[in-house]
Amino acid sequence: MFNLKSEARGFIAHGVSACAGCGMELIIRNVLDVLGSDTTIVIPPGCSALFCGFGNETGMKISAFQGNLENSAAYATGISRGYRAQGNDHTKVVAFAGDGGTLDIGLQALSGMMERGEDVLYICYDNEAYMNTGIQGSSSTPYGTSTTTTPGGKTVQKKDLLGIAIAHQIPYCASATVSHIPDLRKKVEKAKHVKGPSLLHIHCPCPTGWGFDTAKSVEVCRKGVQSGAWLLYEYENGKIRVNVKPKELLPVKEYLMLQRRFRKMSDEQVGALERAIREQYEKLLEKEE
Numbered sequence: 001m002f003n004l005k006s007e008a009r010g011f012i013a014h015g016v017s018a019c020a021g022c023g024m025e026l027i028i029r030n031v032l033d034v035l036g037s038d039t040t041i042v043i044p045p046g047c048s049a050l051f052c053g054f055g056n057e058t059g060m061k062i063s064a065f066q067g068n069l070e071n072s073a074a075y076a077t078g079i080s081r082g083y084r085a086q087g088n089d090h091t092k093v094v095a096f097a098g099d100g101g102t103l104d105i106g107l108q109a110l111s112g113m114m115e116r117g118e119d120v121l122y123i124c125y126d127n128e129a130y131m132n133t134g135i136q137g138s139s140s141t142p143y144g145t146s147t148t149t150t151p152g153g154k155t156v157q158k159k160d161l162l163g164i165a166i167a168h169q170i171p172y173c174a175s176a177t178v179s180h181i182p183d184l185r186k187k188v189e190k191a192k193h194v195k196g197p198s199l200l201h202i203h204c205p206c207p208t209g210w211g212f213d214t215a216k217s218v219e220v221c222r223k224g225v226q227s228g229a230w231l232l233y234e235y236e237n238g239k240i241r242v243n244v245k246p247k248e249l250l251p252v253k254e255y256l257m258l259q260r261r262f263r264k265m266s267d268e269q270v271g272a273l274e275r276a277i278r279e280q281y282e283k284l285l286e287k288e289e
């Protein structure tokens, strides 16, 4: 097992104001622990902005910059190009944005960044709604989820971020989750050494918005992987590799029943979600061959 370095050597101070059990803190601490101090990070508004701090205060011990919700990829591009123009070809430039800031309002900037081949690692921590402003639905909110803007349950499926990244044929992209931290760290390490664009899509459990006990973040995400609701795979040099392949997917109900956000789903809706998940998993396995 790995050891997360001590707080004294870590890159985020103690005392951040994330909710108890928030997966985002686990993600960013591990990401920065792997990337190291030669990293500059761009964070847009959203729950993760709390790491950049308020006013003159910050929890970050590396250079960090808070941009706008829509343009993290563009800010990161500018910083990366600035470094390279100064002859600095070593500092890793990272954008760390939520699903709303990535898949909705930030998608155009991200697409441009990937198309132009910018030297940026883009990380989307996906808590599957606009959590910081009161749990509004995003295009990454799963089918059937109750949010404050989809009170009866979302009627369409989640947008496929990795599918979009793969369509841009970038050198490396992968999904990850907090129940599989060694896998997550391996993927950050790979992305660290990519010259050009890379993208990590990380499932981020949110006890406040998903409605589960704060002690269960890792368990919820593990059930997500076992049921296929969150598939772990990577795309590297044009090839897909599925990292975790359950022989039998768990019934998705076992993942859904742990969370209040799915409580209004009918049996028909659960069945429709189950079919969509199984189809996506089979397609992925076919693509791997």
Ligand SMILES: Cc1ncc(C[n+]2csc(CCOP(=O)(O)OP(=O)(O)O)c2C)c(N)n1
Pocket: 045, 046, 047, 048, 068, 069, 070, 097, 098, 099, 100, 101, 102, 127, 129, 130, 131, 132, 133, 138
């Ligand atoms: C252009 C613009 N519109 C709206 C907002 C208000 N706003 C701040 S954070 C946020 C939620 C972002 O959601 P997401 O990116 O998923 O991050 P999360 O809060 O879930 O961590 C919104 C809508 C903003 N800052 N800028």
Ligand code: SF4
Pocket: 017, 018, 019, 020, 021, 022, 023, 024, 047, 127, 131, 132, 205, 206, 207, 208, 209
């Ligand atoms: S609302 Fe969710 S994502 Fe935001 S800090 Fe709380 S647990 Fe974390």
Ligand SMILES: [Mg+2]
Pocket: 098, 099, 100, 126, 127, 128, 129, 130, 131
């Ligand atoms: Mg979000």
